[in-house]
Amino acid sequence: MMKAIVKTSPSAGARLAQVPLPRIAPDELLVRVHSASISPADLAAWSWKGWIKGRMKLPRVLGREFCGEVVEIGELAKGFGKGDFVSAESHIFCGQCYQCRNDQRHVCSNLKILGLDLDGGLAEYARLPARCAWKHNDESLKELGALLEPFGNAVHAVQVEDVVGRSALVTGCGPQGLFAIAIAKASGAKPVIALEGSAYRRTLAKKMGADTIIDPGAKGALEKVLKAAGGRGGVDAVLEMSGEHRAIDLGLKALRPGGRFTAFGIPETNPSLDYAGGLAFKGARLYGISGREIFATWYRMENLLKSGAVDIRPAVTHTLPFADYRKAFTLITSRGKKCGKVILKP
Template structure:
């Protein structure tokens, strides 16, 4: 089969013929239809410091995908040949304390699909059946391909009740925009999203946020005043990993405000802990998706009319992966999808 491979320790990817994956009794084999390009894939392509630590070439990349089940192992139940599935890309041990307690998203032995083992940028991918999410209702294939990052957005946005709340989202990347869309769908009152990219702020306007804010020109405090928020924001969704974003968020939260933090900083930085303490602010770290409560919420949101199409801005046949990766790395895009049926 054809696959996108990180062949050696250095920049670049190769489209190569590799053996089809071997499946066990608890696995499913999936014919890949669409894949989404993630920031993780860009790091691996560049083979930066993180990738040098995390990846051992040769490796088939990719963890955002949708496909059709073509065969199942002898012990598999609940998934059938012909099912349309997306994949939970965090493979857990099943035996640690958190796994046994049903908190699989907290497994400390998690292996990442397309990072710690061969992934989905290929014509076929093997996956434990317990990691396959079956789409029981009609769904656009491009949307189904980005269920993994959509899950990050849903997990973050639904960390706290949103009905009637004023929400600040810092970082208008694709996941931040999807989180803003979820907040709108879930009944938030005002939603402000910040960035320094006018392109991405324009994408955010398409999902119905109350206010987009270029923080290179306008402060969060000014936006708060413009909306008439006398006490500050109730909910913060930090999606950028930028120190100035979190500091600005903390400074503009109401007393008792709650922050869910998905953005991953590149290094340690200082925050005003006296403000966190005296304002009684809650900060929750978020990584990945809850298995599988987040996935239920994702499907229900899509069935309920949540439209992710504004976030998908690039569609390429897999043979044009170089152009697709360049698009994804440009910053002038939303989500970029590869078509493996071409």
Template structure:
């Protein structure tokens, strides 16, 4: 879909939110465009239209689907994520104004394109830029064999990181950001995680790796609960027993030290506030579909609980932290992948996400 125009207030138009892009189209109004070819084994010399702007690149992608605003064409070799904004691939063409990327570079894609000029962007908080445009929402996403993306969202992958793993980095980065937002305070602590989707699972894994005293994952889906158990964490269904179990595990402390809400379920937040101890922390990651009332007097004033929120990844600190963890061998992400499907099976992939699946890769050319 074409790049959406901002409203006069500078905020993103609400009509644009929740939109997904049409397959196979490249952004029309981006100035440093890139395009990705997602078909594995497709020869690089096959005809491919040039980038449509002066600072464009094309890439040959390898793992998941995701593309973003300024700079490359990418051919995707392996697969794309279930959303229209997660991908990795190999650059097949760059525009004249792109100096930091070359044909043949393997990149993952950041899905948020901040303006780069506002107060937040200029003071290290670009992840909160109110003019952020999102891949697959405000400009074309990656449900296509090749896509044009801005060079600013291309993150070069280290040699040891496969393209499929690169396609997992956008969502894994959300989990890393959540840990960062908690001040990395999970070592020796009691940790609750609401939601065993990909983000919640990586939060649980990171907390365990960092030495949490215990990690309890709350998840209604039996398949995902079983997947979480494979990480060696405690699992529970949502319900009244969560608070009691948290207090049993923490003894005289009175509850968990930190909780991460990753499910987007509005009903989860009141439970987490009850289940953490006094002076505990609740980090909200998922976006509830409706406003959630919180008893400020009881939970924040009297119990001293600190609520913290995150949006996307901290640019670019989260990416640097995530790549360091991958390079060290401490963090592996490939266990998140439960299905690999052809690009034409996108509807089936969406259905899987409501049931027995974790990460679903769409692999152009998969036969």
């Protein structure tokens, strides 16, 4: 048996419970979890609101963002040895569908996601298909290992198109938005404008390198964004990382004609938006971001972190033991949002 954070009932919350040790399939690895961070999907499961109710089958071990040591190897899992340190790619792709055979494994037709469709890594041990394991060459990123999954989302969201010399607006400075700020800076965006309602997270946005930080609740927030963008008729690149209706609306209004809008944040309910004025008449380019390119984004991530071009450590504000999981979830879901990324350790 092992300890795991499990969603057992269709209502708010989750439990730290004893569950059976996972049994691996021939193409899988058993990973002794070193650390796991709390993802937006874990928060949706905890709150039990919105899209998650129609998707997650219970009971389910939560956690899509984790890393750890390989302790058991299935007979068909090649290229790994006991003691290897791996981070999990949470998008379990089939390898057979049209997308998989065209380098779009992250949006596989038969996609299953760890901690959502399959048991995840907020546990002492987790099973991981070998094809979805990222092996670390050394231990230099060990303490950031759980964060590679969400960091990869942000790398993909920012770098899906060149941002050199372009103004970027990051709407929402939760962990993904904070990562996006640092990546946009390192990728040559100027200025990087951040929009965030929590005073605590505005301070983190500053630490991550945002040039201008605006409270969306303040009077004239849109005008402030347009002024900061410097008079090209709006922002070149909007990186929508929050999924909040107000941020999506402001982002579409702030987008310059001919600019690009990157949709990453997942709203609890469908927003009503100015489709014609915000996108069509502007001749905008729209990118939906789901996951990371497997494994092209992972190589980019490793380069960005190991070269020192991006430092994501200031975005990690809390590291807690599993026993404090309630405190962790309450911290992230409370109104003031006085946290960045929260990591849990078994």
